[in-house]
Amino acid sequence: MNRFSIKIILLVFALSFTFCKNGEKQDENLVIDDNTKQAVQETKLNAQNVFNSMPDRKLILKLIEDNKIDYNPDFLNDPNSVSKYTVEFYKAANLGIYGSDLSIANSFDQTQESMVFLKCVNSLAANIGVNNAFDQAMFDRMEANRENKDSTLEIITAAFKKADEILKVNNRPATSAVILTGSWVEGMYVSCQIAETANGEKIIKTIIDQNESLKNIIIMLEASNLTDGTKFIIADLKSIRDAFEVAEANTVQNLETIKTIKEKITALRNKLVAGA
Numbered sequence: 001m002n003r004f005s006i007k008i009i010l011l012v013f014a015l016s017f018t019f020c021k022n023g024e025k026q027d028e029n030l031v032i033d034d035n036t037k038q039a040v041q042e043t044k045l046n047a048q049n050v051f052n053s054m055p056d057r058k059l060i061l062k063l064i065e066d067n068k069i070d071y072n073p074d075f076l077n078d079p080n081s082v083s084k085y086t087v088e089f090y091k092a093a094n095l096g097i098y099g100s101d102l103s104i105a106n107s108f109d110q111t112q113e114s115m116v117f118l119k120c121v122n123s124l125a126a127n128i129g130v131n132n133a134f135d136q137a138m139f140d141r142m143e144a145n146r147e148n149k150d151s152t153l154e155i156i157t158a159a160f161k162k163a164d165e166i167l168k169v170n171n172r173p174a175t176s177a178v179i180l181t182g183s184w185v186e187g188m189y190v191s192c193q194i195a196e197t198a199n200g201e202k203i204i205k206t207i208i209d210q211n212e213s214l215k216n217i218i219i220m221l222e223a224s225n226l227t228d229g230t231k232f233i234i235a236d237l238k239s240i241r242d243a244f245e246v247a248e249a250n251t252v253q254n255l256e257t258i259k260t261i262k263e264k265i266t267a268l269r270n271k272l273v274a275g276a
Helices: 001-014 036-052 057-065 079-084 086-109 111-128 136-144 150-168 173-198 202-208 209-223 230-250 260-272
Strands: none
Touching: 036 260, 057 111, 079 086, 079 150, 086 111, 086 150, 086 173, 111 136, 136 209, 150 173, 173 202, 173 209, 173 230, 202 230, 209 230, 230 260
């Protein structure tokens, strides 16, 4: 399996399961109503299901050691775009996206780019009201542990867990679910890009195996009371889920098998990074 794609799947999914509970100021363009408490509980349960369906970290770390590939920043979201995210929904989605990009850059010892992505995360986190979770001390710990990829992943994950605790206190399941979705979409987007260049059967299978986590993400979003203007993300994810179902039923697993998945994930990812 391709090293870069394994790392992405590991880092993105191990990171993203933490965005499942909820936060501090009221959601803009994300509805809060009497069903919020139930939605919070449902997002907790289904986020854990997302995590349970992810590849085993120890196994993936071993696979990482056995493979090599160069870092490619072109697959990640442009850090210069961070200032254009002015709506709560897009801030949350791109916090997840940039959080994944931070993990990827750091895992490849890209210190300068890691700092840039950390600034993006800090900016969006401050706008959402969870900036206390990300600070220079966090990055210093990442630097001190840069030779231990498992440790740096834990540090980043811990920061997002702290952000999630802030969100949890104020019952913001929509924000948490959208952050998780952004992280998942970025992981799948980059993995599909890598699959196209590597054309490895194992990575294609790993991509297809993420259908289970996608199903739970959809459940979280449906329980989160998104506004009409942001519900497109649910419709798009359901369309991607349908493409997964077709791929799962296919006895041949190659680039053609995931072609529709790649196209639909790319289209949704482009909407999220375009922002508003």
